[in-house]
Amino acid sequence: MNPVSRLLTLRKLGIGANRAARRRVIFNIVLITLVVSILVLAQIFVVSMSRGIADKWALLADGHLQLYVDKRQPMIEHPSIETIDRVGEVNALLYSPDKNQMVRVKGVEQSYFNDSRLAQLTITQSENASPSTLAKIMISTTLAERLAVKIDDRLALMLVSNDAIRAQLCIIGALYDTGYHELDEQLVFCDLDFLEHLFTSGVTVYYEVLTQERNLETVKGDFERAGYMATTWKEQNPALSGNLETSRQAVLAVMVAVAILCGYFISELSSQMVEDDKARIATLHLIGAQPQVVRRAYWTAVMVITTVSIALGTALGILFARQLPPLLATIAARSYSALSFYLLDFPIRVPVLDLSIIASVLFCVSAVSVHLSLRRVSAIDALSCVRFD
Secondary structure: OHHHHHHHHHHOOOOOHHHHHHHHHHHHHHHHHHHHHHHHHHHHHHHHHHHHHHHHHHHHHHOOEEEEEEOOOOOOOOOEEEEEEEEEEEEEEOOOOOOOOEEEEEOOOHHHHHHHOOOOOEEEEOOOOOOOEEEEEEEHHHHHHHHEEEEEEEEEEEEEEOOOEEEEEEEEEEEEEEOOOOHHHOOEEEEHHHHHHHHHHHHHEEEEEEEHHHHHHHHHHHHOOOEEEEEEHHHHOHHHHHHHHHHHHHHHHHHHHHHHHHHHHHHHHHHHHHHHHHHHHHHHHHHHOHHHHHHHHHHHHHHHHHHHHHHHHHHHHHHHOOOHHHHHHHHHHHOOOOHOOOOOOOOOOOOOHHHHHHOOEEEEEHHHHHHHHHHHHHHOHHHHHHHOO
């Protein structure tokens, strides 16, 4: 780098400059850092919530894969599979003394609630359960509030089919809470043997497969090549999966747009630097400094400030995001009605690709806009500036 350009760059970064210049540099870094940290925090929040909803739906509602297998067809093994569980499902009406609700009844075996599934919900059981010969079901706290019932209360489970109306008196053995009301208000768990015995041909029996989301399509393809009929949870719930992906992309587009505006602000920073240093730039022109040398010095200084701010803002946004779970848990505990349809219990995931896109857009827009704004350096009237001094 040219010695003049290096000296000018260091001065614009506050190195060897007066206190006012250093304060100006620090102020700009803090301002850009705060903007970037907010962008990062917002994107992490939306992506984490979307993936949290997807995990709860896949683990508790449908499984990552659903296999419809003939009883005579042997079950294959796959290294990416966590568990394969036989489940039954039927739609029914759930009656309390005062209200009723259409629900999705899911019959499961005792091994169904493994560690992965238990991590997605909280189960509350009665400490002094009264003995009963009635079949036990597990409903959500959301559904219990809607039906005005509690643990050990009795409910009527009714299936309406083309053949007949079958009703069964049940007792609430436990309550669960996933934190996602959209799922809680429709899903009821019971014993698979009870469900098959009560509803016989009305029950749809299939196998739920748990695997890693990244291996989903690979595992599905392997099952299909082996002759199985397999569907993913996304295919079972196209509206939900589509909405989650659309939400992520929409928020990413908004964050990119804000990053572009931030890049424009950074170009204004370079313009202000040039405006403040018009006399100094004019003097450099008079002593023979080339305009491109001056432009390079200012461009380098602004881009160093931008790069440092992006790095600090990204780190700060991730740090803020890591502190969200306790805050969200406190908000969820207060049961604000306006937030009842939002998931507030989810692990924080850092979307590296999304954050890279936001940072890259901000850096590139800043580089281009700063380069364009610095063209005015060549147009500074040296004699005029000197005369004003």
